[in-house]
Every structure is written in structure tokens, then in C-alpha cells.
Amino acid sequence: MTALTTPLAHLGRAVLAFLAVTGRVAIFAFDGLTHVFRPPFYLREFLTALLHIGWLSLPVVGLTAFFTGGALALQIYAGGARFSAEAVVPQIVAIGMVRELGPVLVGLMIAARVTSSIAAEIATMKVTEQIDALVTLSTHPMKYLTAPRVLAALIVVPLLVGIGDIIGIYGGYIVGTQQLGFNPASYIKNTVDFLEFSDIFSSMVKGCAFGGIAATMGCYFGMQSGRGAQGVGQATKASVQAAAVLILAANFLLTSVFFAS
């Protein structure tokens, strides 16, 4: 009998553990969000977070988007050639970058770059008792550490996504005009005419959601960190994993909300 029930028990425990974590993350995210709107506000922390999450992420976001846009143009040209539809390159690059690849790739790069550094920083602060020190100095860690980072990510990641979209389209434009023989003026005209407001809007909403996820996961797993160097390592790994998976899941959800009708 136990041979039958043991796997079930394992499964049950795993499901319960997953639900418990989901619940804790949800409570943490809600708590973090409410602190964004309640004083005191820490302007300096917010500006530092803006700098780190936004400005310093520009190079990696730009490079990722540029190469992706270029590769996309090549693929669509090669694929389109099979049924004599090479001319759709500008339109498909634009829609592919703005609707999907721009937000998702920027989100994943932010998860790699920002989530990991937030988690490692906060976990180290926890391990070295700096979080306890904050509390004894009458400063709420959620307000001082989480709120500025989450708010900064909510504001700046959509902007990064917008920049990523433009650079991605530019990557496609360079490949299209230099290598595939498209006329520059008509490439731009086709792109601009084809894109609709809803495409750009969905891109921004996705950026906002992914930024929120990335910053919240970094803060949550940092705060939950275990002891020592291993604890910091575990926290960092778990935060990036969770952020990446949640970003992809949220992307699916948002895409079905915006475009499935």
C-alpha cells in the first residue's frame, strides 16, 4: 500500500509547497506595491534604482534587440521566399519585435541583469544583518529596499522595451536594406504604416508587467535568503528562475488578452 501512496504523498507535498510559495509571493508583491504609495518615500534609493535598472541596462538591451531584429529579418526573408512573400519582411519584423520579441527579450535580460543583482544584494544584506540593522534604525525594509526598486522597474522597463523595439526594427532595417536589397524609404514606410497603436500599447503593458515581476522576484528571494554564501547563491538562482518563468507565463497571458479575440 505504501508503495502506492508514497508517490502520491510526494506529489501532494510538492503541490502544497508550490501553493505556499505562490501565496507568499503574492502577499509579498501586494505588500511591496502598497508601500510604493505610502510614505515615507526614499527618493535617493528610487533614483539609484532608476539608474541601475534603466540607464545601465541600455547597452545589453540595445545589443540584444539589434541582433534579434537582424536575425528575424533574415529568417522571414528565407521563410517568405518559399512562397514568394519576401516583401513582408518590414511588416513581420515590426510586428514580431513590438508584440513579442521586444518585451520578452528585454524582460529576460532584465531578469538576468537586474533580478540577479537585486537578489544578491538584498540576500547579502540579510546575511550580514544589514536588514536587521535597518529595522533597528526605524526604517522599514519593504519601504527602503523593495518599494523604490519595484517602482523604478515599473516605470523604466516599459521605456527600455520601447527602445528595444525601435533598435530591433532598426536591426531588421539594416539587414533588409544592406543585405536583402530593400529600398530604405519603403522599408520605413511599410513599418510605420503597418504598426497599430494597440501593438505599441501591448508592448508597453508587457514591459510594465515584466519589470514589476523582475524587481519583485529579486526582492522576494533576497529577503528569503538562507545563511552564508550558499544562501546568497540559492536566492540569486531561485530569483532569476522564478522571474524568467513568470515573465514567459505573463507574456502568454497578456498576449491572449490582447490578441486572442
Next chain:
Amino acid sequence: MITLEAVHKSFGPKRVLRGVDLTIPKGESMVIIGGSGTGKSVMLKSVLGLVTPDQGKISVDGQDVTHAQIGRDRDAFLARFGMLFQGGALFDSLTVWQNVAFRLLRGSLKRPKAEAREIAIEKLRRVGLTPDVADLFPSELSGGMQKRVGLARAIAAEPEIIFFDEPTTGLDPIMSGVINDLIREIVVEMGATAMTITHDMTSVRAIADKVAMLHDGVIKWTGPIAQMDESGDPYLDQFIHGRAEGPIEAVR
């Protein structure tokens, strides 16, 4: 006055505090001794509300603080405390003076920046550091200097109650002596209530008015420092003389 009554705390199956009773009168310096892992830090953190006890009651000046949540009341309560952490716990993204003046730069005790900096430099001088360290980052300082900065931060807002978590751990004997003397001087001059955790007997003799020994989750002995050597308590005797043989098992 700080009072702990029958305080219990477990972490999973591990029962760390099993009914701690202790009173620290106002203006006195109480030193808690005991082996590593006996729950000294947990006891101290439960007074500050960093750890919530499972059972029992903790009060400060008659006010029950056992289950106080972080909030406005908690801020007012914590504003009366200063704490020196074991590793210093300095914020490494801030400079030395910003660490010391942390409380003076934000929240209810906020002052103009120039004034906060001035107070920070004065506190640094009080712990024997020159003003030129003010603009360095904590990682640029030695361990002993970091402890001093931590001490300066703990006293920056003139607290009524100061906690010291293993103030001399990891320091050389001379630096330990310096820190011990500083703690003694500061506590006397500020008239503060002090609670120190240590297993350094030199520290105990330098800092304490009263001593309490924590073992097996309870206070085994407490009394004035002068009576410590003639207590006749086998646990205390073994500890203060550092004997491997005795009622306290060496392997824990």
C-alpha cells in the same frame, strides 16, 4: 527597565529559549554570557522585535512589546534603541558618515544634511576615529574600525537603551580593550541601559554591572559582577574559567 518573563522560542524542532526570566534595571549594564548557539542573540533580537517569541512576555518600561508590529508605534519604540551588530552590519552602499547619521537623515529624527554630518563626525571622534574616514565606504575600513563606526551609529541618536552583540568578536586583544573601554565610558556618560552579549570574559569584567548566564534556554545564574567569582554555580564556574570538564557538555 527591560523585563523578560518566561520567554520561549523554537525554530522548527530546535527549542532555543525555554523560559527566560530576566530583569535589566534602568541605567545598568547587563552582560549575557553563554556558549555559542545557546540563544543569546535570539533573546536580544526578541526584545527588539526582530524575532517574535512563541510564548512569554517582554516589556520595556512597563509597556508590553512582545508582539509589536513594525509601524508608527514601533518606530517610536525603536527610536529609543541603539544596537551594535556582531559584524557591524554597516550599509555598504553608504559612506561612513551616512551610516552613522542614518537615523538623522530620514524619519522622525530627520535634520538638515550639514547638521547630521556634523553630528556624525562628532560621534566618530567620540569612538576615536578622525573626520577623514567620514567619506570612505565601510569596505575600505579594517574590522576594528568598522566596529567603531557601528558603535558610533548605535549612539548617534542618543538612545536610552543600547544593545551590543559580541562587540569584541574577531578583534585583536588591544582593539578589544579599546572597544570595551569605549562601551563602558559611553554607557556611563549617557546613563543608558545596556545589554551586551559576549563570551569574552575580559569584556564581561570591563563592561558589566550585572551578569546573567544563559544555558539550555534558561538563565542559569544572574547577579552583580562582584559575586560572579564566588557564585558556587557549577555552570558559571565552568564557563568563566573555560574548563572542558563540567556540567556543560563540550560537544553540543
